[in-house]
Amino acid sequence: MAIEELSGGEMVLRSLKDEGVDYIFGYPGGAALHIYDAIYQQDAVQHILVRHEQAAVHAADGYARVSGRIGVALATSGPGATNTITGIATAYMDSIPILVITGQVPLELIGEDAFQETDMVGVSRPIVKHSYLVRNAQDIPAIIQKAVYIATTGRPGPVVVDIPKSVTDPNLKFVYERMAKVALRSYNPVLTGHTGQVKKAFNALLMAKRPIIYAGGGVIQGNASEVLTELAIELGVPVTNTLMGLGAFPGDHTQFLGMLGMHGTYEANMAMHHADYIFAIGARFDDRVTNDVKRFCPDAVIVHVDIDPASIAKIIDAHIPIVGQCRWVLEEMLRLYKASDLTLKPENLKRWWAQINGWRERDCLQFEQAEDQPIKPQCAVQTLYEVTKGEAIITSDVGQHQMFAALYYPYKYPRQWINSGGLGTMGFGLPAAMGALFAKPGTAVACVTGEGSIQMNIQELSTCLQYNLPVKIINLNNEYLGMVKQWQDMNYSSRYSSSTYQNSLPDFVKLAQAYGHVGIRVTTMAELRPALEECFAMKDRLVFVDIKVDKDEHVYPMQIKGGAMRDMWLTKTERS
């Protein structure tokens, strides 16, 4: 075979192709132009031109969350690079495998405050799994190979590769060589788990009277949903999911208690508090889950399974820590269960379920919707669920609408619910929906958003037109920054400091039309269902459904700060 000589720019594209990358989401600029010229001269990897670099990273992130494969974003140096930061931090907090390639000023100008120079490796350092500054074109293949390997293995995360313009010079060509296998002496991700610890966890489970499985995003990331579901059903134990874990266990299953935590269901939080055995898997005892850690689940033996040893005993001490891949550990548990003739005592389980069903009777998600009253946001999400038969991929932004979308749309599958849980990034939903559509073309993808969040990346309506991306935007428009308002209602005597727009909201229907899309306004209950049906019937069009919802609705349940898991507001006036 002839020896292949490529320029640095060509090596970037060739490396991405060899990694199986189909799409790059990006935005060009001076320091990245050699790479863009190389993009133009090949067709293995398609470039998607966004309208803001933040959206490029969110789109790559959405692509990764839906496909389970690495997402790739590309930006130029300076402002291009700094615009990616929010996207990188979003992926970092949720452990999403993405590769962010940024252009950099030529090597000889680094450190001179050159035009559009930013120390990208420095700026992004606290929010990446790893990063590289490329100094030689010959290093590009190995660095991209390593970057993809690091991003996608172990606890996944974003990796930044910063490439100075001089390194991608089209006139300097070098031999393109790939490593047969990536091996790093300082990075050896866990592949299995400790058999002895799993056995201990299993034996403790058999002793349990009130067990619960608390599963997080790690189960989805680790492709372990199927085995989690099988194990939970075999055992007959209740399951709760974190915000990031929704879809890891079927949301419509009778053993599912709903989401737990700050806005978790009454039954999920009560069951956690009263449990004597918690099997925490791929979850990290986030402060939005635990409430006051000192009062957290006082009676429980805690098993904590995580691929990242640093997650274990960070917040809550585990009685039985297991460092390992979620899927491996669950398969091992299932194997032990099938090989054993012991099982959970049926009378204990029966008593436990009776207690849980008592909590369920509280029906904490109920709301009253009169036909002639303003549309409740809960009702809008529930109708969305019915119209899409629970089969759509839902992305969301951040705020009340996000919690309504988490609570009132039971997710049946992993990778069906895409949201920024850790960082809580407004503006995530629309670009993530774009990425979702590239990962699964032809699927119904809806972005449940609010009039605040959607305006943070509204420019992507233009990208959606260019690539014909039929995102369904479900805008729960209450004319307030709803979650901010809720906190102001609850903690600041309803002093609405900067949470209203004072009649300055755009006409979203006309805005959608101006971008070449379809806009529908919904103001009454009578219009709601027909509008959503019409929206999803237009399979090839982006439809922006602007739904005017009740301005005074709060998200409940809501944990009471400083309390235990069981301490919640259930309505504006009732506490648990």
Added chain:
Amino acid sequence: MRRILSVLMENEAGALSRVVGLFSQRGYNIDSLTVAPTEDQTLSRLTMTTFGDDRALEQIKKQLHKLIEVVKVVDLSEGAHIERELMLVKIRTDGSTREEVKRTTDIFRGQIVDVGANLYTVQLAGTSDKLDAFLTAIGPAAIAEVVRTGMSGIARGERILTI
């Protein structure tokens, strides 16, 4: 409780900034830090002293380990070890105190490495406590300038930190 962590890491540009950044990012404190390449030029060895209980230390070690360039992390204070710090100190001297400073330096087994009309420069190696004691013995009034390298440490006996 004071702890001494020894870290072996890839001798690459930016590796040190990741370690230091980790400490400020997660609110851990660094009391002293020293770093240089080892006999294997591809590896650097970093010694740092920090404060924390067992739980905090465990978390620091795990977070250090997560850094891709970190190869090994050992808590030297867990076992018998030797710790040394080097100090250079300029001491103001006049006729009446010159002999006293020299004697104190001898007692602490330091060396006078530079002599000026009104200054001695003393080199002293030892544990941090010993260096502190020397400075106390000399007294703040006479001390013109102090530079310390920060703690370096190595385990006693057969224990070897290597990859």
